[in-house]
Amino acid sequence: MEHLIQPRVKDIEMSGIRKFFNLVADYEDVVSLTIGQPDFFTPHHVKAAAKKAIDENFTSYTHNAGYAELRKAACEYVHTKYRLSYSPEDEIIVTAGASQAIDISLRTILDAGSEVILPGPVYPGYEPIIRLCGGVPVHADTTRTQFKLTAEQIEARLTDKTRCVILPYPSNPTGMTLDKEELQKIADLLRNRDIFILSDEIYSELVFTEAHYSIAEMLPEQTIVINGLSKSHSMTGWRIGFVFARKNIIKHMLKVHQYNVSCASSISQKAAYEALTNGMDDALIMRDQYRKRMEYVYGRLIKMGIETARPSGAFYIFPSIKKFGLSSFDFALSLVSDGGVAVVPGSAFSSYGEGYIRISYAYSLEELEKGMDRLDHYIRNVVQPAY
Numbered sequence: 001m002e003h004l005i006q007p008r009v010k011d012i013e014m015s016g017i018r019k020f021f022n023l024v025a026d027y028e029d030v031v032s033l034t035i036g037q038p039d040f041f042t043p044h045h046v047k048a049a050a051k052k053a054i055d056e057n058f059t060s061y062t063h064n065a066g067y068a069e070l071r072k073a074a075c076e077y078v079h080t081k082y083r084l085s086y087s088p089e090d091e092i093i094v095t096a097g098a099s100q101a102i103d104i105s106l107r108t109i110l111d112a113g114s115e116v117i118l119p120g121p122v123y124p125g126y127e128p129i130i131r132l133c134g135g136v137p138v139h140a141d142t143t144r145t146q147f148k149l150t151a152e153q154i155e156a157r158l159t160d161k162t163r164c165v166i167l168p169y170p171s172n173p174t175g176m177t178l179d180k181e182e183l184q185k186i187a188d189l190l191r192n193r194d195i196f197i198l199s200d201e202i203y204s205e206l207v208f209t210e211a212h213y214s215i216a217e218m219l220p221e222q223t224i225v226i227n228g229l230s231k232s233h234s235m236t237g238w239r240i241g242f243v244f245a246r247k248n249i250i251k252h253m254l255k256v257h258q259y260n261v262s263c264a265s266s267i268s269q270k271a272a273y274e275a276l277t278n279g280m281d282d283a284l285i286m287r288d289q290y291r292k293r294m295e296y297v298y299g300r301l302i303k304m305g306i307e308t309a310r311p312s313g314a315f316y317i318f319p320s321i322k323k324f325g326l327s328s329f330d331f332a333l334s335l336v337s338d339g340g341v342a343v344v345p346g347s348a349f350s351s352y353g354e355g356y357i358r359i360s361y362a363y364s365l366e367e368l369e370k371g372m373d374r375l376d377h378y379i380r381n382v383v384q385p386a387y
Contacts (some may be wrong), residue, residue: 001106020342024333028365030342031340031367033368034343036314040289042331061263062269070273073243075092078227081204091244091250095241095242095261095321100260102125103129104256107132110253115136115163116165118149119140120349121173121174121318122168122349138162139351140157150182164195166200167199168315169200169201176311176312186215187219190258196223199216199223199225205231205287208294223352232283240272293365325385331357338383342384343358
């Protein structure tokens with residue numbers, strides 16, 4: 001019966017991140033620096049709120065868009081943190097993680113043939129959804145612009161079929177972000193055009209330089225903002241995300257959402273409310289630790305002679321391995337078998353990630369030190385530069 005499967009689904013491949021993670025899972029004595037999973041526990045008071053919700057039998061369906069108190073708290077949160085103004089009644093949907101928020105957003109705005117401009121390398125979760133919608137991903141090579149999608153790159157790719165520009169900053173896999181001036185140039189280019197901006201800001205609380213800035217403050221009518229609690233509050237398994245947009249957009253997204261999951265988990269919503277109110281600044285302690293880890297890993301890579309851009313957020317770094325003359329997959333596989341360290345091949349993040357590897361530093365300093373020591377030994381004693 002496989003011949004009856006929808007062709008667009010058959011053409012999609014599993015995430016390169018997970019494929020490589022599964023491939024090396026059986027190797028013994030390996031330091032894994034692969035997955036973007038915070039190594040902190042969910043804050044105690046957030047877990048306590050969830051337990052209380054269970055004891056009080058808050059176990060029924062909520063409003064499709066999320067229960068009212070949480071929607072209000074989320075709108076107040078982004079207003080306090082990022083100066084964004086949304087109505088909790090009709091300009092927000094609580095989703096089953098940021099991934100579902102991305103899915104319902106793109107399924108709402110894309111037609112067959114719609115073009116979507118996005119940076120490369122980039123998180124692999126966007127392109128499959130674009131293709132399932134019949135859309136066309138249009139990547140811009142950001143390897144020569146410090147992994148930043150620029151207004152000039154966007155302008156060069158605009159056509160009458162352009163429907164959306166994706167701004168995934170801070171970035172997975174590169175850890176780079178866009179500052180206010182860079183966003184302003186993009187906003188000036190796209191203003192008053194019939195083009196959506198999908199601003200994925202899931203790492204917004206994990207910025208190391210200046211405070212996070214959202215393009216939605218400049219172009220609120222055109223921007224769809226994706227956010228959530230997975231990274232900021234170490235709540236990956238709770239599956240709570242948010243999508244913010246003007247009500248004339250949200251009302252259509254809500255139709256897609258309600259037939260997709262009905263509503264996010266009621267228990268997780270109660271935990272999310274606690275996180276956004278009494279835990280508004282929970283991420284700051286984690287962010288400071290990630291910054292220390294970034295400085296350590298970045299410093300070690302530079303001492304090894306490995307070219308790498310200095311991350312400004314999230315918990316990833318994306319060093320170049322081009323000088324070794326191996327594909328990113330072959331380098332990563334050799335590093336596991338001969339060096340005892342697992343990373344993600346850059347090719348998992350589009351063809352523009354070839355020649356790089358992604359290292360996650362969402363691990364303890366002790367684990368990172370062990371991983372960097374092994375990488376250093378591998379570079380000095382196993383693999384040789386091709387030039």
